Amino acid sequence: MKRTFEPVSVLVMLALTAIAVGAGLWWHQRSADADNPYAHLGGDFTLTSASGPVSLSDFQGQVVMLYFGFTSCPDVCPTDLARMSAVMSGLTTAEAAQVAGVFVTVDPERDTPERASEYARFFSPYIIGLSGTPQEIEAVARQYYVIYNRIEDAGSALGYTIDHTATTYLIDARGVIRDRLQHDASVDEVRRAVRNLIPG
Numbered sequence: 729m730k731r732t733f734e735p736v737s738v739l740v741m742l743a744l745t746a747i748a749v750g751a752g753l754w755w756h757q758r759s760a761d762a763d764n765p766y767a768h769l770g771g772d773f774t775l776t777s778a779s780g781p782v783s784l785s786d787f788q789g790q791v792v793m794l795y796f797g798f799t800s801c802p803d804v805c806p807t808d809l810a811r812m813s814a815v816m817s818g819l820t821t822a823e824a825a826q827v828a829g830v831f832v833t834v835d836p837e838r839d840t841p842e843r844a845s846e847y848a849r850f851f852s853p854y855i856i857g858l859s860g861t862p863q864e865i866e867a868v869a870r871q872y873y874v875i876y877n878r879i880e881d882a883g884s885a886l887g888y889t890i891d892h893t894a895t896t897y898l899i900d901a902r903g904v905i906r907d908r909l910q911h912d913a914s915v916d917e918v919r920r921a922v923r924n925l926i927p928g
């Protein structure tokens with residue numbers, strides 16, 4: 729016997745397929761969140777730039793590269809911020825509009841909001857430098873599992889230096905940490921990771 733599809737059963741099948749695809753997408757999104765090892769880290773915060781308070785949530789809809797360091801850092805911070813700048817300048821104008829860089833100082837004693845902002849701007853006009861009170865910085869660092877330790881160095885002109893985590897966090901358009909890139913990641917690797925998170 730030859731089987732034919734009735735128009736009604738075709739419609740039913742299409743409806744079932746739509747439901748299955750919808751459920752699949754929903755499940756995929758759910759498991760993407762469950763698979764995100766950084767889901768428990770991060771979150772919104774408010775610190776101070778040269779022109780006033782800035783919150784992470786101000787960047788909702790944009791991918792954020794977030795980095796913690798200090799402006800007197802001899803080599804690690806300048807390298808990582810130069811990489812951030814190179815990542816930005818390799819994006820198309822449309823892509824760059826959806827990406828921002830944020831630098832948070834872990835040396836609030838020396839790095840005023842003005843100094844942090846000026847330092848970040850030196851690397852790129854698209855990187856925003858933030859500072860705050862020592863308590864505020866400590867709270868944000870704890871939120872992002874960033875470790876920093878003041879090392880006394882009486883012999884140097886700076887008096888002390890700071891050992892710190894050199895991680896670049898990639899935060900998606902919804903404010904969720906999606907990736908953590910180490911100091912040795914190349915410009916191309918970081919840019920690729922950023923592009924993967926650009927919405928649309």
Ligand code: NI
Nearest residue numbers: 797801804805
């Ligand atoms: Ni540094």
